[in-house]
Amino acid sequence: MIDPIRRKLSQTIDRALEHKQNATRQNLITGRLSKKQLLPLVIDNEPRVFYKNDLESHEFDAVFTLLIDCSASMFNKMDETKKAAILFHEVLKELKIKHNVIGFWEDGFDAKDDEQPNYFHRVITFDESLQAHAGPEILQLEPEEDNRDGYTIRVATEELLARQEKDRFLLVFSDGEPSAFNYSENGIIDTHEAVLEARKQNVDVVGIFLGEGEIKEHEAMLMRNIYGREHMLIPDLEELPDSFSYILKRLLLTTI
Known part of the structure; x- marks a missing residue:
């Protein structure tokens, strides 16, 4: 497919x-x-x-990070999300643009006031991303527990800022709703602030919502509240190529 x-x-x-x-x-x-x-x-x-x-x-002076929300709420969307991530990976590899792919989640059972264990499954690293065999590792990602999106975006931003490429892109594949220990009240605000912080440091953050058919109004509003105008709502995988052209056009304009 x-x-x-x-x-x-x-x-x-x-x-x-x-x-x-x-x-x-x-x-x-x-x-x-x-x-x-x-x-x-x-x-x-x-x-x-x-x-x-x-x-x-011309060589693109750009780098991408693909963050995949591996929270339990992604259970019904994980297969489609992995397909979308594989597609992005294959296109970036074809363009010879280095990137990494990371699944993220928080251990909700072990989280407490002074410690919240967060995990990053780095299925594809920057150094591996352009290798011919890279790609199937994305299929290892599975839904796990909670998601502390603001923290994850900050970690990914720091890693991108350490890169030498001029243009840095952070794509966040998510169902839009941060949920973790003592995070439900301010999770949306914290994630929005993390996005703004990244953009102020010239990291281009785009939220990508993969739906299960029709996008509900509250889902669209949630993505808007977190990512502002820089997000994509994709009802199904077949619409991804047209949506991806948005990112391609920006990439062309900023790197040519």
Whole structure:
């Protein structure tokens, strides 16, 4: 099921980028995308917006972290979420963009006032992400217990800030509702503050909600309250390619 969707996304990418070109020419139907002319491509599919030059191929100076909520409330969505994460991983690997994939949860049974054990299952590391065999490890992720999203976002942000890449992206796959020990009252506020803190440090945070069909109003409002305008509501996996184009366009605009 992943392969046809990945191919569709790859075709979108191929229309936008052409690497290792020679001899500068304007208004071609193939070549490297002109930053000033990206918008017409998005709006009206006008193909003659490329140029070529004798420079080396453009490499994305970007890095991604994919955070996967492994709380118990993700039980009915975990299979679709893993498929979505595998799709993102395969596309980023094709673009040669380093990334990591982390499942996160809190041990609700052992949590107490002075200690809340949080776990990070690093199924794909930055160094492994571009290797040909990387990907199946994502299937290891399973629903566990609670989720302290604000803390997790802060940890992931620190790790991204330690990277050398210019553009840093943090994608959070979640059902939107933080829930952990003594966290229910301020979990949404704390997670929202963690998102704002990351963005102030130039980490681009996007919340991704995978639904089970129709998105309910309270689910949409929850994602809005935490992530503001920077979130995606995806009723099912088939709609992911069109939604992913949003992130691709931003990536192109910021890194070309």
